[in-house]
Amino acid sequence: MARERGERAKPVTGTIDGAFEEGKDEAICLKDEIVEWKDNMEANSMEAMPKYDEVSEAADALESGTDSLESLEVPECLQGVEVTYTVDTRRKAQSRNGRMGNALSALDAAKAGAEAWLEDNEELEFIPEDERDPEETDMTYPTEEEVSEREEQRSAVEEFINELENAYGELEGVNFPGMY
Numbered sequence: 001m002a003r004e005r006g007e008r009a010k011p012v013t014g015t016i017d018g019a020f021e022e023g024k025d026e027a028i029c030l031k032d033e034i035v036e037w038k039d040n041m042e043a044n045s046m047e048a049m050p051k052y053d054e055v056s057e058a059a060d061a062l063e064s065g066t067d068s069l070e071s072l073e074v075p076e077c078l079q080g081v082e083v084t085y086t087v088d089t090r091r092k093a094q095s096r097n098g099r100m101g102n103a104l105s106a107l108d109a110a111k112a113g114a115e116a117w118l119e120d121n122e123e124l125e126f127i128p129e130d131e132r133d134p135e136e137t138d139m140t141y142p143t144e145e146e147v148s149e150r151e152e153q154r155s156a157v158e159e160f161i162n163e164l165e166n167a168y169g170e171l172e173g174v175n176f177p178g179m180y
Contacts, residue, residue, distance in 0.1 A: 009086040012106075016081045016113040017074040020164075023106035024069040026099055027171055031062035033096070034176070054177035065170030069107075072163050075156035077121075078114055085109035096176040104172060111164045114157050123154065 014022070038059045041052050085105045088098055127141050142150075 008088060008090050010089050011084055012087050013082060013084045014109075016078045016083055016110045016117075019083050019085060019106040019113070020072075020074050020110040023103040023110065024066070024072075026103035026106070027062065027069060028066050030096055030100060030103070030174075030176075031059070031066045034059045034062055051177060054175070058174050058176055061170055061174045065167045065174070068163060068167035068170065072160065072167070074110070075114075075153065075160055077153045078117055078157060078160070081113050081117055083109040083113035100171065100174060100176070104168065107164060107168055107171075111161055111168070114161050114164070118154060118157055118161075121150065121154065123150065 012019075034055060038052070038055045041047065041049070041055060046052050085108065087102050087105065090098070
């Protein structure tokens with residue numbers, strides 16, 4: 001059966017940690033393919049060819065981006081948080097560029113989910129009992145431990161976002177060489 005017109009991207013609902021792992025795994029798979037291609041060219045003394053330069057440049061960018069991703073962990077407070085992203089399902093999406101597009105979509109969803117978590121979990125402020133408004137009897141005040149825990153969570157999420165942005169920038173700029 002032929003595909004319906006417009007059936008190019010399918011929405012995927014998952015979690016921040018799942019989207020991150022999916023994007024990371026695809027980027028690593030692409031890196032492995034390009035590094036293998038580069039190694040094969042070196043084994044056949046093809047370093048002087050212009051194609052080698054293209055392959056080597058792509059391999060370097062992929063290695064840099066995936067190294068960042070491999071050392072990155074999703075903070076515990078983000079695990080299980082739901083996100084939605086799109087995956088291109090066309091045959092053309094099976095190319096390296098299409099696969100990288102899908103990986104970047106998943107990584108971008110993880111980043112957007114982390115940013116949304118930051119917005120929803122604002123900083124808390126500890127107010128000592130002697131400074132609390134006695135008129136506010138139904139107000140609950142966060143404890144020092146709750147404030148400290150939130151600060152640690154927010155710091156971990158901000159670091160995750162920054163590292164993910166750096167890796168994304170490296171991967172987004174990869175120019176996959178054609179076969180010829």
